[in-house]
Amino acid sequence: MPQMNMVQAINDALRLEMRRDSRVVILGEDVGKVGGVFRVTAGLFDEFGDDRVIDTPLSEGGIIGAAIGMALYGLVPVPEIQFSDFIFPAYDQIVSELAKYRYRSGGEYPAKIVIRTPVGGGIRGGHYHSQSPESLFIHVAGLKVVCPSNPADAKGLLLASIRDPDPVLFFEPKRIYRAAKGEVDEGDYTVPIGKAAIARDGKDVTVIAWGAMLYECLEAANQAAEQGVDVEVLDLRTLWPLDIEAIVASVKKTGRVVVVHEAPKTCGLGGEIVALINEKAFLHLEAPPARVTGFDTPFPYTLENEYLPLAHRILPTLLETARY
Amino acid sequence: MTTTLPKSDELSLDLYRQMHTIRRFEEEAARAYAQGKIGGFLHLYIGQEPIAVGASSVMRPDDYLLTTYRDHGMALARGMSPRAAMAELFGKVTGCSKGLGGSMHFFDVEHSMLGGYGIVGGHIPIAAGTAFASKYRGEDRVTLVFFGEGACSIGDFHEGLSLAALWKLPIVFVCENNEYSMGTPMSRTMSVEDVSMKALGYGMARDRFFVESVDQVREHLAEAIERARTLSEPTLVEIRTYRFRGHSMSDPGKYRTPDELEDRKKKDAVLRARAELVDEKGLKEAVEKLEAEVEEVIADAVRFAEESPEPGIELLEATTYSGEFAR
Ligand SMILES: Cc1ncc(C[n+]2csc(CCOP(=O)(O)OP(=O)(O)O)c2C)c(N)n1
Numbered sequence: 001m002p003q004m005n006m007v008q009a010i011n012d013a014l015r016l017e018m019r020r021d022s023r024v025v026i027l028g029e030d031v032g033k034v035g036g037v038f039r040v041t042a043g044l045f046d047e048f049g050d051d052r053v054i055d056t057p058l059s060e061g062g063i064i065g066a067a068i069g070m071a072l073y074g075l076v077p078v079p080e081i082q083f084s085d086f087i088f089p090a091y092d093q094i095v096s097e098l099a100k101y102r103y104r105s106g107g108e109y110p111a112k113i114v115i116r117t118p119v120g121g122g123i124r125g126g127h128y129h130s131q132s133p134e135s136l137f138i139h140v141a142g143l144k145v146v147c148p149s150n151p152a153d154a155k156g157l158l159l160a161s162i163r164d165p166d167p168v169l170f171f172e173p174k175r176i177y178r179a180a181k182g183e184v185d186e187g188d189y190t191v192p193i194g195k196a197a198i199a200r201d202g203k204d205v206t207v208i209a210w211g212a213m214l215y216e217c218l219e220a221a222n223q224a225a226e227q228g229v230d231v232e233v234l235d236l237r238t239l240w241p242l243d244i245e246a247i248v249a250s251v252k253k254t255g256r257v258v259v260v261h262e263a264p265k266t267c268g269l270g271g272e273i274v275a276l277i278n279e280k281a282f283l284h285l286e287a288p289p290a291r292v293t294g295f296d297t298p299f300p301y302t303l304e305n306e307y308l309p310l311a312h313r314i315l316p317t318l319l320e321t322a323r324y
Numbered sequence: 325m326t327t328t329l330p331k332s333d334e335l336s337l338d339l340y341r342q343m344h345t346i347r348r349f350e351e352e353a354a355r356a357y358a359q360g361k362i363g364g365f366l367h368l369y370i371g372q373e374p375i376a377v378g379a380s381s382v383m384r385p386d387d388y389l390l391t392t393y394r395d396h397g398m399a400l401a402r403g404m405s406p407r408a409a410m411a412e413l414f415g416k417v418t419g420c421s422k423g424l425g426g427s428m429h430f431f432d433v434e435h436s437m438l439g440g441y442g443i444v445g446g447h448i449p450i451a452a453g454t455a456f457a458s459k460y461r462g463e464d465r466v467t468l469v470f471f472g473e474g475a476c477s478i479g480d481f482h483e484g485l486s487l488a489a490l491w492k493l494p495i496v497f498v499c500e501n502n503e504y505s506m507g508t509p510m511s512r513t514m515s516v517e518d519v520s521m522k523a524l525g526y527g528m529a530r531d532r533f534f535v536e537s538v539d540q541v542r543e544h545l546a547e548a549i550e551r552a553r554t555l556s557e558p559t560l561v562e563i564r565t566y567r568f569r570g571h572s573m574s575d576p577g578k579y580r581t582p583d584e585l586e587d588r589k590k591k592d593a594v595l596r597a598r599a600e601l602v603d604e605k606g607l608k609e610a611v612e613k614l615e616a617e618v619e620e621v622i623a624d625a626v627r628f629a630e631e632s633p634e635p636g637i638e639l640l641e642a643t644t645y646s647g648e649f650a651r
Contacts, residue, residue, distance in 0.1 A: 034507035034579060057477030057513040058444050058505055086443060089478060124363030124415075126426040128393075128442030297644040301364060301426035302415035306637050 009151035028080035064090035099142030122175025126301035156191030173211035202232035220314035255286035287324035326543035369397035371568035378541025393428035395440025406625035416632035448484035455495035474505030523560035
């Protein structure tokens with residue numbers, strides 16, 4: 001199997017699906033001739049032409065609105081928003097319209113689109129190029145939300161997302177676009193939506209994470225191991241619907257849990273995960289569930305390594321929770 | 325639609341000094357970026373300097389200015405010190421936003437510079453609001469808001485124009501049309517390439533020119549500012565220009581041919597201003613003297629930025645809410 005980074009794996013998935021299904025179209029800013037600011041759509045314009053890989057004006061509301069209309073007409077649009085921080089001009093279309101088609105048509109008429117967008121910090125982009133807005137979308141019933149942590153999952157999850165009957169927000173952690181590498185099957189395969197993966201087996205504490213922070217959790221887990229704490233790391237992969245069974249199974253095994261995410265703590269996905277654990281596994285808990293997250297402040301330019309829940313911030317919480 | 329303004333050698337030298345300062349500032353910023361001393365994104369204004377300097381020179385000090393992430397030139401032209409600007413790029417606490425914002429997010433209350441904005445178009449209705457407020461208070465402050473042609477495709481642009489025309493606000497909308505929205509030429513993103521035409525639908529005054537000199541920018545914008553100040557009427561001004569560097573430092577700019585770039589560099593208004601001063605006016609000595617002074621100022625700014633400390637983590641909470649808040 002060839003080695004790919006995240007960018008190559010996502011590109012591979014798009015190409016494969018566009019060859020297979022002529023309903024699939026891509027639209028967004030600089031996605032065509034330029035191949036995208038992160039080069040994720042490179043080469044697709046040349047292969048599929050400008051009516052399937054569409055350069056749009058700077059117009060997020062237009063991009064998503066038009067994609068919804070295309071979907072209503074039976075196309076399968078995969079729009080790209082250059083950074084998830086720029087998705088808000090389209091938030092109205094996503095919240096008020098996209099999420100609600102299945103419901104308002106009595107369950108018969110979904111608007112099937114997959115919005116791809118880079119997410120998270122790690123490139124010193126400051127407050128407009130670093131945010132992690134996943135919970136703002138999960139809170140809106142009707143949307144599925146995916147965030148892969150490695151190339152093989154990225155490809156399989158994107159193919160699954162495009163073939164899923166519901167609208168999907170596909171968050172791509174930009175910090176590991178090129179840093180995360182691995183073997184990727186060249187053929188057609190999917191990774192199921194709604195299924196977490198155990199990234200590291202352990203028995204003392206469960207850490208729940210996704211995207212770029214997974215690697216920080218693994219690093220912290222290795223450091224904890226040196227101090228005799230055996231950490232299990234769960235990679236959520238799909239943020240909504242949550243794989244609550246996998247979460248509960250792991251918590252039942254360890255009795256201790258730490259959730260890690262880049263987004264601010266308050267009303268972040270970690271809060272929901274902890275609430276569900278309390279509801280479903282309360283009697284198995286041996287320590288208070290903990291969260292290591294971004295701060296309740298805008299994402300700073302300079303203090304990025306303090307703001308992000310990197311290994312140096314995760315480790316103390318892991319040890320504390322393990323020894324509680 | 326231009327106003328004839330008095331000209332003197334002294335003024336021409338000063339305008340050149342400002343343009344040269346911006347250019348040298350950004351060349352040094354680019355160097356620091358390449359050395360990893362500046363992180364994230366750095367959008368250079370090189371090629372567009374006559375617009376910031378020309379605009380600022382016909383604004384009153386208390387007139388408001390809002391611009392995009394390509395904001396270093398505007399901030400310096402308004403009077404921000406190169407030290408505060410460079411320190412912000414370096415992410416130091418002595419920067420204009422205490423090092424928390426960085427390149428794209430300059431802010432300078434003292435000079436009525438109400439920010440560089442990273443969400444394209446988002447600042448345009450905000451500028452309509454500042455113009456409303458000065459009208460409401462019976463002040464004759466004018467708001468100038470700058471944006472690229474890329475911004476004209478997003479709803480906020482149209483909402484800002486619509487409000488300003490309806491409410492007859494003292495504002496000048498300045499589109500710095502450098503022909504490219506990131507890597508995409510305007511021919512691929514706009515059905516009508518004359519941006520000033522967008523004013524027609526709102527019944528708004530409009531103006532349009534290809535920038536050749538800082539004097540020309542002054543003349544055109546003075547007219548629009550006058551209309552805003554005395555009649556409280558908005559104007560949309562399209563200035564056709566060109567950026568000599570990539571969209572940001574991480575853009576190699578492969579979507580433009582070297583010939584096109586070379587051709588446009590020949591029309592560099594900053595170099596032409598210099599040539600005019602040196603060759604036509606015989607001011608070589610004065611030009612070289614001011615250039616030497618600018619070198620000092622820029623070197624001092626870099627030194628200052630390098631030596632300044634980073635902001636402490638305690639600043640984050642204090643700059644998010646006005647008081648303490650629960651965790
Ligand atoms: C709402 C939004 N969408 C997309 C972007 C990404 N982006 C930043 S600048 C830019 C191009 C803007 O071009 P233009 O308005 O012509 O200004 P220029 O950079 O040429 O000065 C794009 C697409 C953004 N910052 N905000």
